[in-house]
Amino acid sequence: MAKNYFYNLLLTLANLLFPILSFPYVSRVLGPEGIGKVQFIFSFSQYFALVASIGIPVYGMQQVAKHRHDLEARSKVFSELIAIYLLSTVCLFLLYLSVIFAFPYFHADMNIYLAASLMVLLGFSYIDWLFTGMEEFKSIAIRAVLFKIIGLGLLYSFVGERSDFRIYLYIMMFSFLGNNILSFFLIRGKVRPIFSGLQLKQHLMPLFFILGTSLASSMYTDMDTVLLGFLSNDKTVGLYTAAVKLSKITIPFVTSMTVILMPKVSNDFAERNLAEVQKNIDQTFRFLIFFAVPMAFGLALLAPEFLALFSGNEFLPASNSMRLLSLLPLIVGFGHFFLYMVLVPAGRNKEMFFCVVGGVIVSLVLNVLLIPHFQEVGSSIANVCAEIVVTLLYVYFIKQYFSFTYEWSLLVKAILSSLIFIPLIWLTRGMALSLTCTLLISISGCSVTYLGFQWVVFRNNFLSDILEFMRLKFNIGAKP
Secondary structure, three states, rough: HHHHHHHHHHHHHHHHHHHHHHHHHHHHHHHHHHHHHHHHHHHHHHHHHHHHHHOOOHHHHHHHHOOOOOOOHHHHHHHHHHHHHHHHHHHHHHHHHHHHOOOOHHHHHHHHHHEEEEEEOOOOHHHHHHHHOOOOHHHHHHHHHHHHHHHHHHHHOOOHHHHHHHHHHHHHHHHHHHHHHHHHOOEEEEEEEOOOOOOOOHEEEEEEEEOOOOEEEEHHHHHHHHHHHHHHHHHHHHHHHHHHHHHHHHHHHHHHHHHHHHHHHHHHHOOOOOOHHHHHHHHHHHHHHHHHHHHHHHHHOOHHHHHHHHOOOOHHHHHHHHHHHOHHHHHHHHHHHHHHHHHOOOOHHHOOOOOOHHHHHHHHHHHHHHHHHOOOHHHHHHHHHHHHHHHHHHHHHHHEEEEEEEOOOOHHHHHHHHHOHHHHHHHHHHHOOHHHHHHHHHHHHHHHHHHHHHHHOOOOHHHHHHHHHHHHHHHOOOOO
């Protein structure tokens, strides 16, 4: 377990650092228009790839976790799911080609859309669900970090002008697909491919429910970019992309505990060990509240500074969007928590589907109504509202089946501890320092103050609990 925490921490840090190192550079080189064009094309192809996945990444993880000690059963499940994945990939690839050739909207950039079709055609190569189900986070982390480093080097080497937006897209595709393809060469000993006696039909019904859930979920998390592209222009998409990227940069961290514990919680549900599930829920809930609330406050209050530093002054009009989207680390964190700590491990696929359908309806209605009048701000409002609706629906359905408890008082204490950020940041801005100094002093001051309030005023010893946990897990300071 200690190694899993270490490698997941490594992956989380990579997911945090890569946008910090890449986006400031590429946004200044390509500008809002270039960023918007690339993001639209990437999101459009990814949407087809998501449909082609037919819910296998989530369902596959569940099935592999159940059979991770049985090579024969695990190999059979893997072979059946890959066969389904290949069939759906061919169908969606043909549909993607039909769409881009049939509609004149895509003809001006036909070559780029054809190149992006590889994201659909090779989508089946994503098999991290196998490694997650087997709790082998080392392979996932090392591959991800390796390709992020290579992608960063390619980005700095070959993207230098505004006309290089195509190269930027190709580098994104290489980082994504290269990682996936390499994973196929690492499955030896984990599964044995089976080509006969496969029973595909048994998986279709649960897969369709999860597909519906994933598809609907993407419509209020990814389709906002696609709708914004159709209803506005590349510059607006670029502004929105900058706000979304900066607002979501901390999400991998606040959801990292859930990623590690999900396979274990799946086993606990299978064994009806709800007391152990409650224990893991308590641990993850405290982690989420402790970090997500101050991060949301910091992103909202320092939105102009973050945009100016990481994207450039051309992206400052996205400040209001970022202030709205700064709620995402907290809201998405809650949604991820309820989904992957309870609903997914408990196999409540039908309920998951109904929840995200609610989010889809809210997202589509609000995007269509708000984008024409408020552009990227309209998409931001729709994004946040959809996430809130989905999270509330998760809570509703969980209460119908389980009686888990949550220490909601921690949320109030975290909010009160974060309110001090407002005068601190206001005073720091009044010092008229450089942009970098303003951010560093604000972040440092707010962090120290938040920890002080939590520790002294509310007697929250969670930080010391974390340090003690890490010491025990990694035997830090243990005697030989």
